[in-house]
Amino acid sequence: MTPDPIATRQAAPPAALGEPPPERSTHALFWWLQTGGWGGVFLVNYFSALANGKPAEYWTVLLAVAMAGFFGTLGLRYLLRACGDRPPARVAWLMIVPVLLIAAAMGLTYKLVTDLEWCRQCLPFTRFGFFTYVISQLYVVGGWASLYLVMTTWRKLRMQTEAALAATAMAHQAQLKMLRYQLNPHFLFNTLNAISTLVLDRDNATANRMVQGLSAFLRHSLDADPMQRVTLKQELDAIGLYLEIEKTRFAERLRVHVHVDPACWSALLPSLLLQPLVENAIKYAVAKRVEGGTIGLHATREGDRLKLAVIDDGPGWPALEGQGVPPDSAPRGNRVGLANTRDRLRVLYGAQQSFELRNRDEGGLAVTMTLPFEAVGASRE
Structure with missing residues (x-):
């Protein structure tokens, strides 16, 4: 569930000031974190459900919901990368609708799996229970998007700082050489x-x-x-x-x-x-x-x-x-x-x-x- 820590390519310093990290390693890191994060969400929800009296086959419902969140946040990642040049506050407002849609898709997945009678006894007892379930997924997806924004903004600031320090060092070197020669x-x-x-x-x-x-x-x-x-x-x-x-x-x-x-x-x-x-x-x-x-x-x-x-x-x-x-x-x-x-x-x-x-x-x-x-x-x- 964890976002890609280096999604913002625009902030990379020029090659003369320092090479960006290799793409392969950053993509591999994202996939490890994404898979591990949603896998962790599935396991935590499953063991919590067992502790609250849900049947063992409840894993089919939670796995389907976790997969919906996994693929939904992949699309959200590309939307966030496309908005990389905009201020973080504006990006947060733009992500409200996509986050709601992903949470709704996860709730719909829950409904479809239970309607297929894979786990009829897993249905919420009331409509309000189903609504609270969708709201809980909204918190999960919103947390994913918030963490992604925080990490990419931090990375952008760090890269800008490194570029500024490199430029200052180069300016000092040029000044020293000018004074010497x-x-x-x-x-x-x-x-x-x-x-x-x-x-x-x-x-x-x-x-x-x-x-x-x-x-x-x-x-x-x-x-x-x-x-x-x-x-x-x-x-x-x-x-x-x-x-x-x-x-x-x-x-x-x-x-x-x-x-x-x-x-x-x-x-x-x-x-x-x-x-x-x-x-x-x-x-x-x-x-x-x-x-x-x-x-x-x-x-x-x-x-x-x-x-x-x-x-x-x-x-x-x-x-x-x-x-x-x-x-x-x-x-x-x-x-x-x-x-x-x-x-x-x-x-x-x-x-x-x-x-x-x-x-x-x-x-x-x-x-x-x-x-x-x-x-x-x-x-x-």
Whole structure:
């Protein structure tokens, strides 16, 4: 007697967002529930009749009535599926007449079986008794329809929720990829300009090393999934590929200091999280000064938090007023790397992360990030 739990196909999410359950399994489930439900109605009514003094052959009447309900609700199922796009309250009103007809058919089946003298002594003693019997079947069929509506409405809402969650996840993935990959053109433009200059100066050996370094870094960048996390060791290895290219451009003008707590080498973080910050520091603290500059990469563990910092000894950011300016109030200017890294952390970690910019007292800019400390069981190679 139980309705099909997934009758509403219209609510199925697009294939790109998730495949619907296989039709075979859902049809099989319906038939098991339908057969078991009406079989249970037959058995309950039969044992109840025996307990109330009905003869043993009363099963013929109850079986015929149960079969009428079985086939009648099959037709009701298709009517309900045809009304799947309408509001549940309106569907309930539309089902009043079909439910009455099925209950009447079950009552008529009862009358026909008893008239055939299969069980003459099974007839109700009065017309009122027959009427109450029909009303009891009306409750059974109405309960079937109500349960069907509840289950299909619940399924539709669940599928809509799953589709919305899948769409949100895809939007987040697309946003992360956009934030990650829009950084590459800036770096690529600067590097190709440097290679072009080396070729014009006939410094072919240096140009060749720079092309090889660029190839290695781009291969790593394209292979790295922005949705996946890497260890700090892997992240700094990738930064090393990038810095080799920049050191070819700036030579001794670029100085890099790395300070990492031993416990942090296996910490997990988003791939290429630090590269845009290092690129930003080189652009503003190294490239614009004749004497170049120093970039520091720091990683420490503070309880269950991983603290990362990229600092430089350049001119700082005059637009920042005071120390520890919140990210939302810090002017973006044209520092794309800072804005993208901040937005990427927001998408990935929400309120569990922090991103801070401040001008250092001794000169330069410090970018500090904190995120949950998660690590794999690997130690530094």
